Amino acid sequence: MALETEAGFAGIERGGWSYAAAVGVGPLRFGMTVSEVIEAAEVLGPAKVGDCPRQHAVFSPTWKVDIHRRGDASSAPAVTAYVSRDAGLFGVAADAVQGPPVAYAGVPLVGRDMAELESDMIGYAEANDVQFPYTPDGYAGPDDPGIVVRAQLVGDGLRSRPVFMVPRDGAWTEWDSLPSEEYAYLVTGLPSAST
Helix, strand or coil, X not given: CCCCCHHHCCCEECCEECEECCCEECCEECCXXXXXXXXXXXXXXXXXXXXXXXXXXXXXXXXXXXXXXXXCCCCCCCEEEEXXXXXXXXXXXXXXXXXXXXXXXXXXXXXXXXXXXXXXXHHHHXXXXXXXXXXXXXXXXXXXXXXXXXXXXXXXXXXXXXXXXXXXXXXXXXXXXXXXHHHHHHHHCCCCCCC
């Protein structure tokens, strides 16, 4: 289920980003090159490109593009985009604190208390007679395989850090495509020193 039609996809509505399954989120479209991501990111702020460690030989070299809010470059990136040499943009993570608001079927996904988000996902599933998945690490998310809900440590609690994705080169699912950098947020709230 896509939140917005593709026609309304590119804009930022009411301060938030729209999401379209298998298309992209906000101004970022899956398949973009690094330079296209940087250009599209201008709507939010400056971008910095870095290499991602290659964890699996099946994946082509990957870059991450950290996008900061304009005037707030010293804080954590608001968005991290993951770009594969072969697949282009395949993942967009919204920071739990700095990230732009993104909703799914009216349920806000960014920066939510994980228990509250789970409760909302259960309510959505019951009201719409649909299933909702749990990630392998136990977090509830929407009934859209293109949204992988991660937890980010913020203060003493866990907040939602959704990653909007399509499978990248050599992967069967979005979960299989999840960049290893995204695992560091659960433990420390920050990316690992190796990234």
